Amino acid sequence: MTAYKMRKIVFVIFVFLLALVLCAKRKEDKTKCPKVKAIRNFDIEGILHKWYVMEYYASSEEALAYRCMRAEFTMSSPEVITMNFTYSFTDDPLNEQLIGNITWTIPNPAVPAHWTHSEDTYEGVYNTYVLDSDYVSWALLLHCAEKSKVPRYLSSFIMSREPTLGINVISYLREKLPQYDIDLSFMFDMTQVDCNATNLENIPPSLLANRYPIEMGDRRHPMKHIHG
Template sequence: MEKYIVLATILAVFVLNSAWARIKRPEDKTKCPVVKAIRNFDLQQMLGEWYVIEYYASSEEAIYYKCMRADFSMPALETINMNFTYSFTDDPFNEQLFGNITWIIPNPAEPAHWTHSEDTYEGVYNTYVLDSDYTSWALLLHCAEKSKVPRYLSSFIMSREPDLGVNVKSYLRDKLPRYDIDLTYMFDMSQDDCNSTIPEDLPPGVFLNRPQVVNRRHPMKHQH
């Protein structure tokens, strides 16, 4: 009887270890995660102006941006355009910078999935609308792939207003870890003091040591 008990124990341990190995199998970090975009998505209701409330990028361990806002439009059928503005947090002048990104809808039956492959963005860039109520909040996931290098993940929690309730933010944040997003680096995006200013009483050294914003990448672009 003892022999059978030992064999059964060994078999159970083997099965458990095999199951754990399958669970812990490392992901292919060069590929975007499998994403389920929002169903029954109404793209027309998504258009218009949004504030970025929280921001994540897999290549960043600090928040470099503030006052990020996005304006979605459809310049043509199955084409989405986003104009966005932002500032760098360390810019004493708080200069408002501008960016633009254009996607296409590869499958009209899935209007919450957008792609583009412009050279500026260094590879295929997928964007998914994970969830939205259109009138108050929305959650976007971006994933860029380039051959033989790590993928680039970023995400926006957005609001029609400059702030968003804690419960709503928690609800949206909970959707992200399944896509390999580390919430430790999901940063609040300040929407305060967003007007460009050049204070008259700044010492000359501030002008000389000011970061050259034209040489810095914008928040929708990644570098390998």
């Protein structure tokens, strides 16, 4: 092998390793939300009404904490959209259904698939994007919250109008997420089975006394993240 070929090989290896280092450095910055292109020609009225959450991801969770999550979108004005939702904790043997909500504003009417969190209680920037939807059967949402000098919070929902969704559709939607730094190994199935609320009045007091106190502050609200 000539000296010229050797230098050429060394140069190619150097460029390759440099690219790996630059890529690793780029991915080390977890404080900023990824650049997102919301769905084009978005019909915001088409996303309204009831949905089942089929798969769920949150960057701060390594195990699924929730089950039976269902959502309903409403609009109080052309600029304000609210999601009311119900859910249960996976480790609650009584399957008590909890309720929550989150409200966004639409900052740019020309981009109605991008929403920003409008509640004063959250100090950072909370963005939600509708990445894709056919409106009648499935939708894909991405949420990202960022605050200065702390890790960003990423979450995502695969949603369905029905309690089940075809595996091909789920695979199609999952493939859209890695470009936004979402690790699919932590994208969890959200069960929609046995979701009826439990009548606590019929539960023995001994079981109630031993269940996990779900009102404690260490239980996360599935749509809000308090940065430390």
